[in-house]
Amino acid sequence: MLSQESLQQIDREIAKYPPDQTQSAVMAALRIAQVEKGWLPKELIEFVARYLGMPPIAAFEVASFYNMYDLAPVGRHKITVCTNLPCALSGGVHAADYIKEKLGIDFNETTPDGKFTLKEGECMGACGDAPVLLVNNHHMCSWMTTEKIDQMLAELDKK
Amino acid sequence: MILAGCDGDRTWRLQDYVARGGYSALRKILAEKIPQDAIIAELKTSVLRGRGGAGFPTGLKWSFMPRSFPGDKYLACNSDEGEPGTFKDRDILRYNPHSVIEGMAIAAYAMGAARGYNYIHGEIFETYSRFEEALAEAREAGFIGRNILGSDFSFELFAHHGYGAYICGEETALLESIEGKKGQPRFKPPFPASYGLYGKPTTINNTETFASVPFIMNMGGEAFLNLGKPNNGGMKLFSVSGHVNRPGNYEIPLGTPFAELLEMAGGMRGGRKIKAVIPGGSSAPVVPGSVMMDCTMDYDSISKAGSMLGSGAVIVMDETTCMVKALERLSYFYFEESCGQCTPCREGTGWLYRVVHRIEHGLGRPDDLDLLNSVTTNIMGRTICALGDAASMPVQSFVKHFGSEFEYHIENKKCLVPPEVQRAGSQIYVSPSC
Ligand SMILES: Cc1cc2nc3c(=O)[nH]c(=O)nc-3n(C[C@H](O)[C@H](O)[C@H](O)COP(=O)(O)O)c2cc1C
Ligand code: SF4
Ligand code: FES
Numbered sequence: 001m002l003s004q005e006s007l008q009q010i011d012r013e014i015a016k017y018p019p020d021q022t023q024s025a026v027m028a029a030l031r032i033a034q035v036e037k038g039w040l041p042k043e044l045i046e047f048v049a050r051y052l053g054m055p056p057i058a059a060f061e062v063a064s065f066y067n068m069y070d071l072a073p074v075g076r077h078k079i080t081v082c083t084n085l086p087c088a089l090s091g092g093v094h095a096a097d098y099i100k101e102k103l104g105i106d107f108n109e110t111t112p113d114g115k116f117t118l119k120e121g122e123c124m125g126a127c128g129d130a131p132v133l134l135v136n137n138h139h140m141c142s143w144m145t146t147e148k149i150d151q152m153l154a155e156l157d158k159k
Numbered sequence: 160m161i162l163a164g165c166d167g168d169r170t171w172r173l174q175d176y177v178a179r180g181g182y183s184a185l186r187k188i189l190a191e192k193i194p195q196d197a198i199i200a201e202l203k204t205s206v207l208r209g210r211g212g213a214g215f216p217t218g219l220k221w222s223f224m225p226r227s228f229p230g231d232k233y234l235a236c237n238s239d240e241g242e243p244g245t246f247k248d249r250d251i252l253r254y255n256p257h258s259v260i261e262g263m264a265i266a267a268y269a270m271g272a273a274r275g276y277n278y279i280h281g282e283i284f285e286t287y288s289r290f291e292e293a294l295a296e297a298r299e300a301g302f303i304g305r306n307i308l309g310s311d312f313s314f315e316l317f318a319h320h321g322y323g324a325y326i327c328g329e330e331t332a333l334l335e336s337i338e339g340k341k342g343q344p345r346f347k348p349p350f351p352a353s354y355g356l357y358g359k360p361t362t363i364n365n366t367e368t369f370a371s372v373p374f375i376m377n378m379g380g381e382a383f384l385n386l387g388k389p390n391n392g393g394m395k396l397f398s399v400s401g402h403v404n405r406p407g408n409y410e411i412p413l414g415t416p417f418a419e420l421l422e423m424a425g426g427m428r429g430g431r432k433i434k435a436v437i438p439g440g441s442s443a444p445v446v447p448g449s450v451m452m453d454c455t456m457d458y459d460s461i462s463k464a465g466s467m468l469g470s471g472a473v474i475v476m477d478e479t480t481c482m483v484k485a486l487e488r489l490s491y492f493y494f495e496e497s498c499g500q501c502t503p504c505r506e507g508t509g510w511l512y513r514v515v516h517r518i519e520h521g522l523g524r525p526d527d528l529d530l531l532n533s534v535t536t537n538i539m540g541r542t543i544c545a546l547g548d549a550a551s552m553p554v555q556s557f558v559k560h561f562g563s564e565f566e567y568h569i570e571n572k573k574c575l576v577p578p579e580v581q582r583a584g585s586q587i588y589v590s591p592s593c
Contacts, residue, residue: 016317018231018274021357023339027322054339065341067323068281084243085441085488086400086474091587122325122492123441124282125240125249127400127472128407131587138284143589 204380244472439469479584
């Protein structure tokens with residue numbers, strides 16, 4: 001269900017923990033699975049659980065507890081904007097509003113062409129870089145002025 | 160200290176750290192076989208206090224680890240920085256990751272721990288990747304792994320990546336999360352020093368705490384203490400955000416006047432008037448700007464002003480800020496991040512948010528301020544972890560210091576600060592130096 005490369009990455013994660021504690025690798029394994037498949041359908045979570053030898057329900061609990069796992073399909077690019085107070089004081093909300101207007105969608109919506117999903121985020125531990133946003137969970141963009149947002153959206157649109 | 164001599168993304172590698180004197184403390188400890196007790200005593204002398212929020216003396220915490228425990232013992236580094244306003248650990252990990260690795264290796268030696276994990280906040284994947292690279296460098300050079308630098312001391316260190324849950328910053332939730340479970344805090348006692356990761360004795364410290372250790376070992380506890388002021392040893396990183404001209408991290412001696420820190424951060428944006436400051440991360444009580452201007456940045460002074468130094472996250476708000484709206488956003492955060500285990504927190508944080516929300520939106524009722532106070536008193540002290548208190552303290556302090564603004568909202572069904580003024584004050588602002 002997962003590529004050889006993803007499985008190898010998961011094996012490397014398992015090796016970080018004591019031999020009788022493979023469940024510790026579940027967060028990383030779900031992340032790796034999500035990167036490959038785009039989101040986490042039920043069967044994929046079950047697959048990960050079986051691979052780690054843990055009860056599927058325990059893997060579901062983890063997948064639903066942490067905010068960055070997507071349990072429903074998202075657009076090709078997921079953009080998460082931090083609007084928490086420190087960011088909001090330096091334009092976090094304005095940046096989010098600008099993206100909403102440009103893409104014609106609200107938070108938790110996907111553009112009709114399936115390219116972009118917009119999410120509202122909580123503090124990313126980067127408030128000094130406000131406005132900040134995450135692209136596809138793993139790439140952080142700092143100091144997002146409207147010009148930089150234009151540029152970012154144009155580049156992502158090509159991918 | 161920790162960030163001194165670092166040049167952003169250019170000087171984080173092992174060779175740069177070594178050129179700055181890095182790994183000399185670990186080298187010396189292993190070569191001279193310095194006794195464990197001597198290291199802990201040095202830390203006690205330094206009065207290094209935990210940089211994660213609670214300010215607990217680190218030397219004392221390390222002395223709680225059972226010395227003669229026969230099985231595995233663990234270390235965990237708390238890099239799950241998600242407290243709104245705090246962004247120092249990310250810079251430590253990006254710009255000086257080896258200081259954390261060396262600090263953890265020294266800690267492992269002092270407490271006899273054979274394994275450690277650095278729990279890194281979900282949203283900073285790129286920083287996690289860099290830390291993994293730094294670990295590989297350290298392993299390759301023999302600073303971690305088996306028989307470190309030819310001694311009989313072995314220590315394995317790994318990075319664990321979070322995936323978006325503020326509550327995992329709470330130390331026992333962090334341990335649950337490393338175990339591959341939902342990050343829900345445990346009842347204490349037992350404390351992690353006796354029952355921690357995988358049920359084994361574990362010590363958890365913040366990133367900045369560990370990163371300070373090599374410097375303390377090199378300069379000596381006394382000299383570190385003297386950098387700061389009595390009972391508030393050393394240098395501390397302050398993350399300054401909000402309405403200042405140059406948001407960013409500033410590493411300064413504890414006891415530095417707030418006014419100086421504000422100056423370093425470029426002063427108030429647009430020369431506007433300071434209204435309020437949250438001096439220690441969003442969970443710390445808010446302090447009126449005028450009171451803050453007379454404070455020094457250390458645990459004792461901030462505590463005298465009725466707040467907490469916390470993680471050192473200084474959120475500055477000017478006169479364009481609507482305090483009700485500011486509190487509304489914070490209350491939403493705690494409601495969203497409550498792990499849901501205890502009823503007072505799960506129900507109470509939702510209640511607090513809904514009441515502040517309705518006041519902000521012109522639907523407040525005359526007795527809402529009393530209601531807010533009573534909900535907070537029913538949360539505080541009745542929950543498993545401190546998130547309940549963290550959600551309550553902002554509410555109590557905002558209402559205490561800015562009660563008239565809340566009353567104005569309730570009576571007039573609108574903000575005291577006109578919306579266009581608020582909008583102008585919170586425009587996208589990027590400091591020219593970025
Ligand atoms: C809700 C909550 C969130 C916390 N978040 C963090 C955090 O992000 N980073 C951190 O170091 N400590 C955090 N703490 C404090 C930790 O529980 C713990 O006290 C700290 O990591 C100990 O390290 P120190 O003694 O070096 O400060 C949090 C506590 C609570 C209750
Ligand atoms: S106080 Fe809140 S966050 Fe902490 S354990 Fe209870 S419900 Fe969870
Ligand atoms: S508030 Fe946005 S990153 Fe901290």
